[in-house]
Structure formats: C-alpha cells, structure tokens
Amino acid sequence: xxxxxxxxxxxxxxxxxxxxxxxxxxxxxxxxxxxxxxxxxxxxxxxxxxxxxxxxxxxxxxxxxxxxxxxxxxxxxxxxxxxxxxxxxxxxxxxxxxxxxxxxxxxxxxxxxxxxxxxxxxxxxxxxxxxxxxxxxxxxxxxxxxxxxxxxxxxxxxxxxxxxxxxxxxxxxxxxxxxxxxxxxxxxxxxxxxxxxxxxxxxxxxxxxxxxxxxxxxxxxxxxxxxxxxxxxxxxxxxxxxxxxxxxxxxxxxxxxxxxxxxxxxxxxxxxxxxxxxxxxxxxxxxxxxxxxxxxxxxxxxxxxxxxxxxxxxxxxxxxxxxxxxxxxxxxxxxxxxxxxxxxxxxxxxxxxxxxxxxxxxxxxxxxxxxxxxxxxxxxxxxxxxxxxxxxxxxxxxxxxxxxxxxxxxxxxxxxxxxxxxxxxxxxxxxxxxxxxxxxxxxxxxxxxxxxxxxxxxxxxxxxxxxxx
Ligand SMILES: [Cu+2]
Numbered sequence: 001x002x003x004x005x006x007x008x009x010x011x012x013x014x015x016x017x018x019x020x021x022x023x024x025x026x027x028x029x030x031x032x033x034x035x036x037x038x039x040x041x042x043x044x045x046x047x048x049x050x051x052x053x054x055x056x057x058x059x060x061x062x063x064x065x066x067x068x069x070x071x072x073x074x075x076x077x078x079x080x081x082x083x084x085x086x087x088x089x090x091x092x093x094x095x096x097x098x099x100x101x102x103x104x105x106x107x108x109x110x111x112x113x114x115x116x117x118x119x120x121x122x123x124x125x126x127x128x129x130x131x132x133x134x135x136x137x138x139x140x141x142x143x144x145x146x147x148x149x150x151x152x153x154x155x156x157x158x159x160x161x162x163x164x165x166x167x168x169x170x171x172x173x174x175x176x177x178x179x180x181x182x183x184x185x186x187x188x189x190x191x192x193x194x195x196x197x198x199x200x201x202x203x204x205x206x207x208x209x210x211x212x213x214x215x216x217x218x219x220x221x222x223x224x225x226x227x228x229x230x231x232x233x234x235x236x237x238x239x240x241x242x243x244x245x246x247x248x249x250x251x252x253x254x255x256x257x258x259x260x261x262x263x264x265x266x267x268x269x270x271x272x273x274x275x276x277x278x279x280x281x282x283x284x285x286x287x288x289x290x291x292x293x294x295x296x297x298x299x300x301x302x303x304x305x306x307x308x309x310x311x312x313x314x315x316x317x318x319x320x321x322x323x324x325x326x327x328x329x330x331x332x333x334x335x336x337x338x339x340x341x342x343x344x345x346x347x348x349x350x351x352x353x354x355x356x357x358x359x360x361x362x363x364x365x366x367x368x369x370x371x372x373x374x375x376x377x378x379x380x381x382x383x384x385x386x387x388x389x390x391x392x393x394x395x396x397x398x399x400x401x402x403x404x405x406x407x408x409x410x411x412x413x414x415x416x417x418x419x420x421x422x423x424x425x426x427x428x429x430x431x432x433x434x435x436x437x438x439x440x441x442x443x444x445x446x447x448x449x450x451x452x453x454x455x456x457x458x459x460x461x462x463x464x465x466x467x468x469x
C-alpha cells in the first residue's frame with residue numbers, strides 16, 4: 001500500500017517537518033491566532049448512509065455543526081484544526097490548493113498521518129478562489145467517502161445567483177481492500193489481450209453498486225428548490241475513486257466558466273466531461289416556467305447514471321431511471337482542446353521538460369510511470385525554483401488516467417503535438433494512446449506528489465514525486 005510504503009520512504013523528509021500532531025502543535029497554533037480569521041474545526045468521523053435500501057458505514061469530514069467541508073473566501077487564510085475521530089490513522093489533502101508542502105496532506109510525503117484521537121493544524125494563505133475539495137490520501141479511505149467540498153468564494157458568484165454544489169461518488173458495499181485484492185486477482189486470470197485492438201479503451205475496472213450525487217441515488221435524489229427564471233452557479237466535484245462521467249444538463253444549456261476552480265473562457269453546452277478529481281463551474285439560467293430540471297452524471301462507456309433535480313416552482317417530479325437507453329461514449333479530449341484559460345501563464349520557454357510515460361501491466365494490476373511502480377527508492381524528479389517546467393505525459397496503456405499535480409496550478413499547453421494556451425487545472429485526463437503536455441511555474445518549493453487520481457492505480461504504483469528547494 002502506498003501509504004505504508006511511502007511512510008518508510010520519507011522518514012527523513014518527515015523528520016524535517018514540524019510535528020503535525022499533538023497538543024504542542026495545537027498550542028502553537030492557538031498562540032498565532034492573532035488575526036480576525038477564526039479557526040474552523042473539521043472532524044474526521046464515521047457516519048451511516050442508506051444506499052439501495054441498505055445501511056452503509058462511510059466516513060465524513062464535518063464541522064461541529066454538521067457542515068460537510070468548508071466554504072470560505074479568497075484573501076482569508078485557510079485556518080483549520082483537523083481532529084481525527086475515527087479508529088485509524090488518517091491525513092487530509094486539500095485538493096487543488098497550494099499550501100506549504102508540509103501541509104499538503106499526503107502521509108509520509110508531506111507529514112505523518114494523524115493517529116486516532118490526534119489532531120493537526122493548518123494555516124496558509126489562499127492565493128485564488130474556486131471549487132476545490134478535500135479527501136483522505138491515507139490508504140483507500142477516499143473510497144469510503146473520506147472527502148468533502150472546499151469552496152472558496154472570489155466574486156465569481158453573482159448577486160442573486162444560487163450556489164448548488166454537486167458531489168459525485170462511486171459506491172460499493174465491498175470493502176475497498178477487497179476491491180483492490182479482487183482487481184489484482186481478476187487481472188491475473190484475464191485472457192490474453194493480444195488479440196484486442198489497442199484503440200479499444202478499457203474503462204471502469206471496478207463494478208460499483210451505486211453512483212451517488214450528494215450521497216443519494218436516483219431512486220431518491222436530492223431535490224433543490226430554485227426559482228423559475230432564476231440563476232444558478234453549479235459547482236460540480238467528481239469525488240469518485242474510479243469513475244469518469246458526462247455531466248448531462250438535459251434540456252438546459254450551461255455556461256462553463258471554470259475547470260478545477262480556474263476561470264476559463266466561457267463555453268456553452270448541455271454536456272461536459274468530468275474525470276475523476278476534476279471540477280466544473282457551470283452557470284445556469286433557468287427558463288421562466290414551473291419545471292423539474294435533472295442534472296445528471298452518466299458513467300463513461302456505460303448506461304448507469306446519478307444526479308440531482310433542480311425544482312423550479314413546485315413541479316411534479318417524475319422518477320428518473322438510473323440507466324440511460326444506450327451506453328455513453330468514452331470521454332475524449334475534445335473539450336480540453338477547446339478550453340482556454342481566462343488568465344493563462346505568461347508565455348515562456350520551458351527550462352526543464354520531464355517525459356512521463358503512463359505505463360502498466362494489466363495482467364498483474366501494476367500501474368507505473370516510465371515502467372517504474374512507485375517504491376521508496378524512486379528518486380524525486382529534479383526541478384529548480386523559478387523554472388518553467390513541462391511534464392509530457394504519454395499514455396501507453398488502454399485506460400484513461402486523470403493525472404494530478406499537487407501544490408501547483410498547471411496549464412494544458414499541448415495535446416498530440418498541437419500547442420495552445422489551454423485551461424489552468426490541477427487534474428488532466430490523458431486518454432489511451434494520447435500525449436498531453438502541461439506547464440507550471442516552480443514557485444512553491446518542497447516535496448510534491450504527482451499521480452494518477454484513479455485510487456487503485458495510485459495505490460498500485462502510478463505515483464511519483466517532484467522536489468526542489
Ligand atoms: Cu490511472
């Protein structure tokens with residue numbers, strides 16, 4: 001398991017980190033609580049939800065008043081006291097934010113995990129606003145919903161606009177470690193893939209029991225009251241462990257204004273791809289009529305879907321099937337090619353380029369970068385402070401991989417040889433056989449993670465680090 005292995009790796013790194021747990025840490029944070037921004041307490045907890053009519057024990061990240069995650073404002077510091085109230089170690093990653101590396105929440109890389117009953121404190125400036133999320137980076141806890149929204153207001157919300165957060169999750173009654181063991185076993189017994197076309201992608205290697213939208217399925221979806229003729233800012237977070245979707249607005253058209261929190265030139269459509277860990281900010285203007293407007297997420301390459309309902313006026317809400325008539329296609333990079341950052345990086349020649357082949361051995365369910373599965377002896381990719389760095393990702397496997405860089409926003413600058421000033425992001429999908437280049441400025445020194453965000457690919461070794469001082 002990544003967490004255990006990486007703990008060993010970074011014994012040295014962890015020793016250099018200020019202690020992240022214990023009362024000394026708490027006292028230290030209390031002493032620095034001079035300014036106006038109060039500390040928000042977040043608790044890692046167990047909770048029970050109902051899925052397909054059965055009780056399911058999952059995790060939560062909640063404030064004492066029950067609020068899931070955090071909504072805050074750009075300009076305020078991110079000041080959080082995190083308490084571990086579950087019976088196992090944990091650590092939370094603030095996905096998409098750019099904290100000092102010791103507060104990034106990757107066990108064994110940025111800090112040790114918080115033991116049961118322990119706590120850790122976080123305090124860093126928020127450089128930008130947008131739609132982000134938080135999730136455990138410890139073991140496979142993310143699959144059990146150890147995650148929550150992290151919304152940073154920055155004025156993109158217009159007066160009179162109603163904010164709707166849509167969290168998407170894949171759910172299984174099978175414990176995550178059994179899912180992982182099953183993937184390894186199943187792969188070993190898979191027939192030879194030699195006869196199959198390399199163009200045929202392999203999608204959805206886990207068979208889930210349900211897909212959740214704000215913890216619920218379409219059998220009993222969340223219904224959100226909106227105004228006829230009203231305006232909605234929809235913030236969609238794909239918090240799934242392994243599932244990419246087509247967000248489907250049905251009869252509505254939406255204006256996509258940001259991806260992964262970062263503003264992009266607006267694009268209007270009724271369907272948008274959203275890979276694992278990505279976010280979409282979509283502005284909706286509802287028609288002036290009493291009606292129910294489903295907002296659905298259709299699993300890629302599949303018929304299953306989940307979603308919520310926007311109810312304008314008091315409409316009759318018809319039951320929505322949890323499958324579509326025909327399977328959806330695989331996600332493509334068509335939207336990615338069209339996206340343009342509202343505030344692109346300054347054009348600059350790369351000072352350093354690292355090529356990372358996305359590789360894997362499906363027969364053993366080992367996933368890797370440049371054919372090296374993560375282990376304690378893998379050296380960090382070298383970069384230097386102040387450099388413009390480009391990472392060239394070439395997907396040599398038959399699965400799509402949503403690749404995530406910690407601690408930095410990056411820009412998509414090339415797909416299959418075509419250069420363009422694409423979206424700013426923190427997670428980009430690299431589809432089978434394709435080559436995607438991202439650029440970022442090395443402006444946040446430390447030891448940083450770079451990995452596939454498919455949970456079992458990450459755990460199976462598609463992970464590496466970058467380091468600079
Ligand atoms: Cu992957």
